[in-house]
Structures are given as structure tokens and as C-alpha cells.
């Protein structure tokens with residue numbers, strides 16, 4: 001166990017302690033520090049103030065239990081994807097036990113020593129497909145984010161058995177497996193809304209050709225109002241399937257406004273959001289909305305997003321059907337998906353700016 005105390009580390013050593021030595025912000029929080037280190041103080045414009053929060057609106061909650069005999073469910077999904085870019089689903093069919101197990105596994109992974117977790121850091125990991133880290137892109141950020149994460153890119157069960165950390169591997173795989181049916185249903189409905197009636201092999205690759213599961217850990221934070229758990233960003237996925245715990249703190253931007261709406265935790269629900277890849281493929285019909293997570297002064301929080309993505313080798317752009325059948329002018333060009341993701345990962349979170357990479361000027 002580490003014998004470092006907060007008074008024994010200099011403020012200038014913080015980045016070394018948190019980022020390079022793998023202690024993460026959890027390492028700082030566990031020491032019981034009373035003041036937020038300056039490296040985490042966000043610009044005033046990025047700190048979340050109550051004046052921009054709307055309390056009397058919320059993202060749609062869609063009951064999936066009627067999927068088979070109510071065509072309205074599909075319409076509700078398309079409507080939510082157009083107007084909010086975010087919604088919650090209930091009665092989705094993923095067993096509660098699977099959700100509870102992956103939450104417990106997240107705690108189990110982060111409870112390990114810094115030395116154990118740091119075996120999976122960018123510098124130490126023997127594979128690019130498993131990455132333990134903190135903040136988002138520390139080397140590119142003006143202010144760091146109060147979050148540690150483990151990011152697992154899925155290739156196969158065999159590869160996961162060899163490379164994913166045993167503290168969380170089986171539970172993460174089980175969540176991925178159990179989310180498959182709901183992912184297909186959601187994409188089927190969303191494609192129908194674009195006049196795409198069949199998800200053939202090419203579409204399957206474009207829509208869900210790769211998956212990444214992240215385990216996020218946001219420890220209790222001193223001066224939470226000065227920093228963020230995750231800064232403003234939109235996901236670069238097709239769809240994100242997000243499991244959050246009961247603490248709360250995720251805010252989404254209301255379309256065409258400067259206001260933010262809280263996504264309240266609902267027991268057993270899953271949060272769904274549209275990512276940039278689907279905004280691009282739908283030629284802007286479905287919205288990949290900016291969201292962010294506040295830091296919490298009283299509680300640790302965890303979340304587990306599954307990012308459903310195109311295959312990295314796919315060229316993504318507005319779908320042919322959208323342009324031909326609907327007679328639209330494309331507003332995005334074709335880009336190689338792995339180039340798009342590399343662009344996202346090389347800069348700090350910056351709201352909706354990633355998508356400019358694919359815009360036709």
C-alpha cells in the first residue's frame with residue numbers, strides 16, 4: 001500500500017503522481033485532500049452553474065416492453081434521437097443482475113493498487129485495446145478532469161480472456177453480450193426512420209462494426225464546483241449505451257439552447273445517446289448532443305458506457321439512402337472512421353467541435 005500523504009507531495013508533482021504513477025484522481029481522493037489542486041481548476045466558462053440548468057424538463061423515458069406489438073415505440077426512439085439525442089430506456093431486457101455485476105466489477109477494478117492498475121496504462125499496456133487512464137487526454141488539456149477510466153476495445157472473447165484485467169473481464173463481457181439485442185432493436189428503429197429498411201452486412205459494419213466498453217470512476221472531490229468529471233463533449237460512437245449508478249451528475253445540452261438538463265438515475269434504466277457517427281450517417285437528422293458530468297463533493301460515482309461504433313476501417317458519411325431517397329444535400333463528407341477517432345483522442349474535450357472534421361465547408 002502507498003505511504004504517500006498529501007502533504008508529502010508538492011503541487012507540481014501532482015501530474016506525476018496522478019497520471020504517470022497511475023494513482024489516478026482516486027489516489028488523490030483517498031488521501032483525503034481538502035483543496036482541489038490547481039491542475040483541476042477549469043475555466044469559469046466550463047464550470048457548471050445553476051443558472052444554466054433547466055429543472056422542469058427531462059430527456060424522454062421509453063418503455064421497451066411493448067416493442068413487439070407497438071410500432072409507436074420505434075417512432076418514440078426516432079423522435080427522441082432527433083429532438084434530444086438522449087433518452088432513457090426501461091424494461092429493456094438486460095437482466096438487473098448483469099448491470100449490478102458490472103457495477104461491482106468497476107469498483108473491484110479501481111480498488112486495486114495503483115501498481116496493478118498501471119499495468120494497463122498507455123505506456124505499460126502490452127496492447128492498445130486495453131487502457132487505464134485518468135482525465136481524457138492529459139497531455140493536451142489545459143485543466144484536467146476529475147475521472148479515472150479503464151477502456152476496453154472488444155475484438156473477441158479469446159482476446160479478452162488473454163488481455164482484459166481479470167477483476168472486471170467476465171462482467172464487462174457479460175454486459176456487452178446482453179446489450180446486443182437492444183442495440184440491434186434501437187438501430188433497426190433508427191434506420192427505419194431514415195427509410196433504410198434492411199441492415200445488411202455493409203450497414204452492420206458501419207453501424208456496429210466495433211465496440212468499446214469503458215469503466216469510469218469519479219471519486220469524491222474537494223471543491224467540486226471548480227472542476228468537472230467529464231468536460232463538454234459529444235461521443236464519436238454510433239450509439240452509446242450508458243449504465244450509471246444512483247448518484248447522478250450527468251447533464252445534457254438541450255438542443256438549440258445554452259441550457260443543460262440533468263439525466264436523473266432511474267433504477268434499472270439505461271441511458272442511450274446518439275454519437276457523431278450516427279449524426280453524420282443520418283446527415284444531421286439524429287443529434288449527437290453535448291454532455292458533461294459534474295464532480296461530486298460527497299460521493300464516489302461510477303458509470304459504464306458501451307460505445308457502439310463503425311468498424312475503424314469503414315468510410316463514414318451520409319448514407320446513400322438518406323441522400324437518394326430523401327433527396328438531401330450532404331452536409332458531411334466521407335471520412336475514415338479511425339482518422340475521425342484519432343482526431344477526437346488527440347485533443348481535449350471541446351464540445352461539438354470534433355464533428356467539424358467531417359463537415360463540408
Ligand SMILES: COc1cc(/C=C/C(=O)SCCNC(=O)CCNC(=O)[C@H](O)C(C)(C)COP(=O)(O)OP(=O)(O)OC[C@H]2O[C@@H](n3cnc4c(N)ncnc43)[C@H](O)[C@@H]2OP(=O)(O)O)ccc1O
Nearest residue numbers: 128135136151210212235236237307309312338341342345
Ligand atoms: C469521455 O471520456 C472518454 C471517452 C472515451 C471514448 C469515447 C468514445 O466515443 S469511444 C468510441 C471510439 N471508437 C473506437 O474506439 C472505435 C474505433 N477505434 C479506432 O479507430 C482505434 O482503436 C483508435 C481509437 C483510433 C486507436 O487507433 P490506434 O491505431 O491504435 O492508434 P493509437 O496511436 O493507439 O491512438 C491514437 C490516439 O488516440 C489515443 N487513444 C487511443 N485509445 C484511447 C482511449 N481508449 N482513451 C483515450 N485516448 C486513446 C492515443 O493516446 C493516441 O493519441 P497520441 O496523442 O498518443 O497519438 C474514451 C476515454 C474517455 O476518457
Ligand SMILES: O=C(O)CCC(=O)C(=O)O
Nearest residue numbers: 216230244250293303305
Ligand atoms: O459518466 C457518465 O454519465 C457519462 C460519461 C461519458 O459521457 C463518456 O464516457 O463518454
Ligand SMILES: [Fe+2]
Nearest residue numbers: 233234235291
Ligand atoms: Fe460521453
